[in-house]
């Protein structure tokens with residue numbers, strides 16, 4: 673159901689965040705002029721486990737806060753990768769900070785394989801914060817998204833999100849940590865995620881998992897014939913977050929960007945950046 677493309681989303685190779693002056697723009701995709709060779713070596717380091725960054729969340733209140741952490745985190749990486757990677761990540765952090773008027777930003781970075789735990793969602797910021805943040809996936813499967821015009825409405829989306837979050841909790845409560853990943857293999861093999869000693873699930877958890885898989889395959893908040901798109905490789909997406917006080921409200925669809933992580937694949941290096949007025953991590957973020 674997904675395809676690599678960026679319809680409905682403006683693209684650029686450089687510049688600021690001025691496209692967000694148009695309230696109908698929910699995301700901006702920025703791609704490099706060419707693919708720098710260090711990205712291949714970086715991908716190899718991440719996939720083979722020679723570069724591991726545990727899930728990290730930090731509030732960068734000053735320009736040097738992030739680079740100080742990154743130098744330490746990348747100290748063991750080859751300089752030919754560490755230097756351009758640090759520059760690239762710091763550039764994204766700086767761009768979000770600039771768009772937020774120089775205020776603090778929340779940075780989340782990790783190397784992990786994707787799972788099914790989180791489906792389509794929107795990212796939030798604390799009350800009255802600037803709303804344009806960014807996500808960059810440096811290797812492996814990229815973020816999936818839908819265009820505003822393909823969404824029936826936020827009431828339909830939030831109903832879907834609420835139901836999926838409930839199912840995800842039910843499935844997680846009875847599944848082994850790898851059950852979300854194994855569910856795909858079982859479904860393809862005709863196993864259907866049944867309850868048994870092989871899967872580690874009980875019947876309630878298996879039923880929740882089956883419904884969750886069906887919801888991922890056919891999101892009910894989309895118009896008939898709508899497509900799920902995938903962010904092009906090597907692309908940074910700057911996108912609107914929703915003020916947490918408006919989360920779950922029937923706001924216009926283009927006020928935020930509906931997206932999800934891929935459901936399978938190997939370890940990826942992912943950077944998320946969002947504005948924050950608060951010192952602590954904002955609620956409701958994934």
Ligand SMILES: [Fe+2]
Pocket residue numbers: 793794795931958
């Ligand atoms: Fe997200």
